[in-house]
Amino acid sequence: MVKKSIHEINSKIRDGSVNVVTAEEMVHIVGELGAEGAAKEVDVVTTGTFGAMCSSGVWLNFGHSEPPIKMQKVFLNDVEAYTGVAAVDAFIGATQVSETLGMDYGGAHVIEDLIRGKSVNLHAISHGTDCYPRKVLDTTLTLEDMNQAIMMNPRNAYQKYNAATNGTKRTIHTYMGSLLPSYGNVTYSGAGVLSPLSNDPDYMTIGTGTRIFLGGTQGYITGAGTQHSSGGGFGTLMVQGDLKNMSPDYIRAANFTGYGTSLYIGMGVPIPILNEQMAQATAVTDADITTNILDYGIPSRDRAAVRQVTYEELRSGYVDIDGRDVPTSSMSSFKKSRIIASELKDWISRGDFFVSMPAERLPKDVSAKPMKQTEGIALVSDIMAVSVVTIDKDASVYDAAKTIMETDFNHLPVTGEDGSIVGIVTAWDISMAVSKNKFDLVADIMTRKVITASADERVAVVARRMDQDSVSAMPVINKSRHVIGIITSDDISKLYARRS
Amino acid sequence: MKIKINISSDILTKPIMAESILETGVLLNISQAHFDRSHGEVVADVERDKFEMICKSLMNKGAKVTKLDTPIRWDEDECVECSACISVCPTKVFSLDDDFSLLVDDAKCIQCGTCVDMCPHNALSLENSK
Numbered sequence: 001m002v003k004k005s006i007h008e009i010n011s012k013i014r015d016g017s018v019n020v021v022t023a024e025e026m027v028h029i030v031g032e033l034g035a036e037g038a039a040k041e042v043d044v045v046t047t048g049t050f051g052a053m054c055s056s057g058v059w060l061n062f063g064h065s066e067p068p069i070k071m072q073k074v075f076l077n078d079v080e081a082y083t084g085v086a087a088v089d090a091f092i093g094a095t096q097v098s099e100t101l102g103m104d105y106g107g108a109h110v111i112e113d114l115i116r117g118k119s120v121n122l123h124a125i126s127h128g129t130d131c132y133p134r135k136v137l138d139t140t141l142t143l144e145d146m147n148q149a150i151m152m153n154p155r156n157a158y159q160k161y162n163a164a165t166n167g168t169k170r171t172i173h174t175y176m177g178s179l180l181p182s183y184g185n186v187t188y189s190g191a192g193v194l195s196p197l198s199n200d201p202d203y204m205t206i207g208t209g210t211r212i213f214l215g216g217t218q219g220y221i222t223g224a225g226t227q228h229s230s231g232g233g234f235g236t237l238m239v240q241g242d243l244k245n246m247s248p249d250y251i252r253a254a255n256f257t258g259y260g261t262s263l264y265i266g267m268g269v270p271i272p273i274l275n276e277q278m279a280q281a282t283a284v285t286d287a288d289i290t291t292n293i294l295d296y297g298i299p300s301r302d303r304a305a306v307r308q309v310t311y312e313e314l315r316s317g318y319v320d321i322d323g324r325d326v327p328t329s330s331m332s333s334f335k336k337s338r339i340i341a342s343e344l345k346d347w348i349s350r351g352d353f354f355v356s357m358p359a360e361r362l363p364k365d366v367s368a369k370p371m372k373q374t375e376g377i378a379l380v381s382d383i384m385a386v387s388v389v390t391i392d393k394d395a396s397v398y399d400a401a402k403t404i405m406e407t408d409f410n411h412l413p414v415t416g417e418d419g420s421i422v423g424i425v426t427a428w429d430i431s432m433a434v435s436k437n438k439f440d441l442v443a444d445i446m447t448r449k450v451i452t453a454s455a456d457e458r459v460a461v462v463a464r465r466m467d468q469d470s471v472s473a474m475p476v477i478n479k480s481r482h483v484i485g486i487i488t489s490d491d492i493s494k495l496y497a498r499r500s
Numbered sequence: 501m502k503i504k505i506n507i508s509s510d511i512l513t514k515p516i517m518a519e520s521i522l523e524t525g526v527l528l529n530i531s532q533a534h535f536d537r538s539h540g541e542v543v544a545d546v547e548r549d550k551f552e553m554i555c556k557s558l559m560n561k562g563a564k565v566t567k568l569d570t571p572i573r574w575d576e577d578e579c580v581e582c583s584a585c586i587s588v589c590p591t592k593v594f595s596l597d598d599d600f601s602l603l604v605d606d607a608k609c610i611q612c613g614t615c616v617d618m619c620p621h622n623a624l625s626l627e628n629s630k
């Protein structure tokens with residue numbers, strides 16, 4: 001049995017005799033020497049990851065102005081930072097987007113610009129108090145001008161993450177990138193073999209107080225991250241580090257088309273090999289780590305898993321979905337993850353970085369809850385109009401015009417012989433027909449491709465579809481495609497207006 | 501060389517590609533085609549010295565023809581070598597080397613723009629779009 005202490009490992013780091021390897025190298029060493037042999041041989045295993053971590057941001061302290069201000073709202077390059085803490089402290093979050101540039105520029109870009117030494121415009125407003133009389137403040141600041149700039153990320157370094165695909169007929173844009181229609185591609189995130197938490201899944205050495213590589217400098221784990229769900233293998237970390245020492249090589253702003261901004265964070269966690277269990281844990285490979293491919297085309301929290309997959313298969317470039325080779329893309333950078341693991345290895349070998357024992361271990365077997373929604377989830381059946389007037393496809397345009405005038409409905413679902421829906425006509429279609437002097441049958445002027453809803457769908461989902469297809473009403477149909485109601489954008493606006 | 505032929509909805513039902521090929525005797529090697537109700541788009545290879553001829557013929561029939569001679573631009577400084585672009589490119593312009601470096605074979609690019617939207621780091625751009 002091998003048993004080493006943190007103290008022994010740190011003395012080896014001090015005298016230069018420490019043996020450090022990356023988690024990729026460790027796979028081979030354990031393969032050759034076995035866990036016991038590897039534990040004797042190796043003192044520290046380094047991990048690394050570089051990927052989009054939306055739940056990131058920086059606490060800034062700007063110093064006091066003359067006359068002083070107690071900021072009520074503050075903007076950095078037009079991106080709002082949260083300043084509801086004292087007078088001149090603010091938290092700039094990575095995904096907050098610019099008031100003027102929208103999704104093209106966000107908190108992540110402010111953070112990268114600061115690291116690159118660029119100056120940012122600060123605009124603050126306040127109601128003014130006896131002790132803080134100033135009401136408006138405009139100035140330009142660089143990172144150097146701030147008292148503190150502490151990166152403090154509530155949720156980083158997911159142990160592993162679901163892979164994404166899209167079963168719908170249109171391309172969708174998500175925080176997992178563009179997902180092509182009909183399972184056209186699969187995207188995934190995470191460093192697999194190099195992933196920090198996958199190399200210590202029982203949190204034997206990783207916990208509150210663990211010293212880590214963060215953004216190119218030394219940082220710390222301050223505890224379990226928000227939504228930490230160790231029970232299901234989705235542990236997360238809350239981390240902290242000094243932005244003033246970080247490098248743009250390891251902190252990069254990103255834009256996801258149609259989603260917004262995010263921050264790519266480079267992080268590496270050293271894992272001291274105290275015994276053979278730790279040696280065994282750090283021998284984990286891409287083939288050992290499985291995740292689910294989820295259909296992001298399903299606009300719900302509970303997305304169906306298309307299949308299970310290992311990181312090895314994801315990394316091979318293709319995964320098999322229903323007998324088809326579907327190309328994969330990593331959203332995180334494996335090359336950068338490797339660079340981070342080997343940079344951390346160098347720091348430790350050179351004696352610049354010492355390992356630590358956590359003051360508190362991360363909680364095991366906990367899971368994150370979904371949100372409690374007191375308003376209940378509104379379904380189409382809750383707000384649809386049930387008295388709906390339909391028209392036969394063989395009716396005349398004149399009849400349709402008359403029906404619209406008499407009933408005050410702007411949309412008439414059109415029914416066929418068996419009473420099922422075959423199209424829709426609107427007041428607009430009829431005006432068009434009349435203006436062209438076309439008085440044919442409804443069937444000739446109706447829209448055949450009707451966008452419909454079903455009664456048990458959630459209103460939020462239907463609202464999104466209405467938006468995407470630019471329609472203002474949808475017939476609600478049952479299984480046999482008979483019209484049982486209609487839902488309009490007005491109904492939806494009223495629902496949301498009532499709630500807010 | 502690669503060209504892109506755009507056909508608008510009003511002439512979509514006419515066999516203008518076939519007509520131009522017959523009329524000029526210039527062969528088009530079609531590598532991508534997409535048609536829906538609103539427009540048609542075809543990417544094809546044509547011999548360089550025959551381009552003028554077929555281009556004129558297609559334009560006379562109402563099609564729009566663009567040379568695809570300014571392929572995707574890759575900004576290595578912005579790129580973090582994630583590989584997000586790989587799975588969306590229809591012509592396999594991108595791949596990863598053994599050491600996980602990004603390889604870009606821009607000769608295959610048909611300027612569809614899909615990767616421009618995909619890249620999280622604004623490292624990819626086309627001259628004629630954003």
Ligand code: SF4
Pocket residue numbers: 574578579580581582583584585586602618619620621622623624
């Ligand atoms: S998606 Fe962009 S950042 Fe990622 S590898 Fe491709 S070019 Fe580089």
Ligand code: SF4
Pocket residue numbers: 572588589590591592593608609610611612613614615616
């Ligand atoms: S523009 Fe289209 S063809 Fe060219 S590299 Fe990008 S995705 Fe590939």
